[in-house]
Amino acid sequence: xxxxxxxxxxxxxxxxxxxxxxxxxxxxxxxxxxxxxxxxxxxxxxxxxxxxxxxxxxxxxxxxxxxxxxxxxxxxxxxxxxxxxxxxxxxxxxxxxxxxxxxxxxxx
Amino acid sequence: xxxxxxxxxxxxxxxxxxxxxxxxxxxxxxxxxxxxxxxxxxxxxxxxxxxxxxxxxxxxxxxxxxxxxxxxxxxxxxxxxxxxxxxxxxxxxxxxxxxxxxxxxxxxxxxxxxxxxxxx
Numbered sequence: 001x002x003x004x005x006x007x008x009x010x011x012x013x014x015x016x017x018x019x020x021x022x023x024x025x026x027x028x029x030x031x032x033x034x035x036x037x038x039x040x041x042x043x044x045x046x047x048x049x050x051x052x053x054x055x056x057x058x059x060x061x062x063x064x065x066x067x068x069x070x071x072x073x074x075x076x077x078x079x080x081x082x083x084x085x086x087x088x089x090x091x092x093x094x095x096x097x098x099x100x101x102x103x104x105x106x107x108x
Numbered sequence: 109x110x111x112x113x114x115x116x117x118x119x120x121x122x123x124x125x126x127x128x129x130x131x132x133x134x135x136x137x138x139x140x141x142x143x144x145x146x147x148x149x150x151x152x153x154x155x156x157x158x159x160x161x162x163x164x165x166x167x168x169x170x171x172x173x174x175x176x177x178x179x180x181x182x183x184x185x186x187x188x189x190x191x192x193x194x195x196x197x198x199x200x201x202x203x204x205x206x207x208x209x210x211x212x213x214x215x216x217x218x219x220x221x222x223x224x225x226x227x228x
Contacts, residue, residue, distance in 0.1 A: 035214040044203055044218035045153065056216070088152050092213040096169040097143075099152040
């Protein structure tokens, strides 16, 4: 199965700063079939990005997904207070569909 | 408005079976696959498998093959996950989540999650 490794494990930043989250896959998969989710404590994951770079409906444009092959990035241009959460990447190019272990974005 | 509502928390003993429900509304039942995920404390979600509500066809992750059953009841727009031979490592939150039939499997709509605790 494809293993997704996210880095860093924890990212400590202040509101207004830029966040860069990384997701690296153990092998390539179909057509950049990579998604990003945001999960807050006690909540379900929320779809942010699919197709590596397409924002889901209602997602603010400060969230940007990029990358291809085995290296993908989620960038939050200017962090808002509501953005502090855990972020997961997920590949859906090859079954079993796998998630990374998450990056926690915390307030510095 | 799409709604995905799961059944409540469960406490089970090792070796038992748990059955969780996921009731959907706000869309045509057969238009979305339903996937199930297991999320252990402090970990990322793990995909367990999917069901096509149109015909009941299922695909399971190898890790859960043989222990999991997924079913769909079109009369009540409800889907079910059954996991047997429970062990302590199955203590987790279980989520159902949709993907569009005929489209790649990223997950639009999620249930609120069902906590399953396996303990003596």
